[in-house]
Amino acid sequence: MSSEARLVDTAFTTYQGPRAGRLAAIWSLAHWSALRALGARRGWKAKVIPISLTLLAFAPALVVLGLRAILGSGSVSRSVANAVPYSDYISTIAIVVLVFSVVITPELVCPDRRDRTLSLYFSTAIGRLDYVLGKIAAALMPLLLVTLAPVLLLYVGTVLFSVHPVGYLQANWLDLPRIIVSSLIVATFYGLVGLAISSLTSRRAFAVGGYLAFLAISTVMGGVLSHALNARYFRLLAVAAAPIRAGQGLFPKYSDPGNISPVVWGSTVVEVCVVAVIVLAVRYGRDEG
């Protein structure tokens, strides 16, 4: 044996490094969960669907800005700009947002339950509330990528293409907070509902199916009943449309086929979100690993 050999007991030494605090722990969980849901550090097959859906979400903005770049600043160019108003952008790509949330949110919570890593999380500095907050933030980040980022790109592009950018900003500066708030409403709704439904099962496939069933079937039920019975409030059953309608209500010239006010749509959003939070509290408040 070498004379320099020595026994080092490091098994139970306390952590001596910097302590970043609770917020940093939540941020770390949210950050890595979001990246993993988008396919980071996984094979290319896991990246294809999120990247394709993100590109589809950006497509209307890119097409409008591309056409404006080609057409210049004439009247045709201005009518192209009006083809996709900020208020209607999310409803234009609603199906993409829906599929994106159906794909992303189960990925955030189902593997933890299936691989029984929840007890590992809770044995660290992360508590149950921190875990849920981290996962909500993790759902919001990718969802804002398809709800907020494309509309912001369209806004910035429109400012740059306008003849008087400062004048355009002065005339339309209120659109910016409207865009941000409406995107947050949509992202929060789809994120919370997706997480709540996904928390009910450890199988990602069934979470995807359940989430889709909840959104698609309730939407069709609402449409069929309101049409057949000529009762407009049955349209509120279409919960998938509720956050989009509530967001559109922030913009001027709001119109709804059933004359339902954005406040009513907004209250539907709040009710569904409250139920989703209760489901999350029940699922993660119990002593299970």
Add this chain to the structure above:
Amino acid sequence: MILPVYRLTLRALLLQRRTIMLAVVVLAPVATSLIYALARPGGSDTVDFYSGIVQKLFVPAVAALVALVFGVSAFGDEREDGTILYLVATPQPRLELVVAKVAAAWTASLVLLVPSLVLSGLLGLGSAASLRLIGWPLVGVVLASLAYCAASSWLSLKTRRPVVIGVIYILLWEGSVATYAASAAKLSISAYGSAFVAHALPQSAPPVAGLVPSALVLAAVVVLAAWGAARSLARTELP
């Protein structure tokens, strides 16, 4: 050998908690018809309502989703549990195994879908209910669900995310692209299923094809998917 595989798979598919969840899904059209039956004003067009239920809710959403989940689970559960290795270790032809699995998934789907459609028809149509109005949509659902089951079984052997890809196909392609582009509907399983609905319900949208071509296309989907699944079962790295 094919019969025990069929029986065991059917039992495994039906005796799960997800069957209760799927039962909730198939109750949606029944609940819609019940609300309509209780609240419909006098002189309302019951056939128009029933047509909407079948073509907007039943064929493209409920039947597609139920058949997708059962079709994926037929092989997917065995892959997850690792028991598929014991199945493929038997000296049975791969095609027979696939046929047994698809048949079990189809039967499980029909156990939920058929009562739901019949009940929805009886409630929604009321006194206008007839064998023709319920029978033709039933044929469409039966054939379309077989095609969905076969296609999703093949998908579960080709990819690790069959439900996600199936959902994207149902929502993005069938629910969005095929709705607006008539030629895209030619690549939609639900459009061929709806052709049978359109035969009984004149209010429905123009069918993508006639009855015989639709039946042939759905049969071709089943045969190709079963052949593809058998081929994948022999070549895919399991579980």
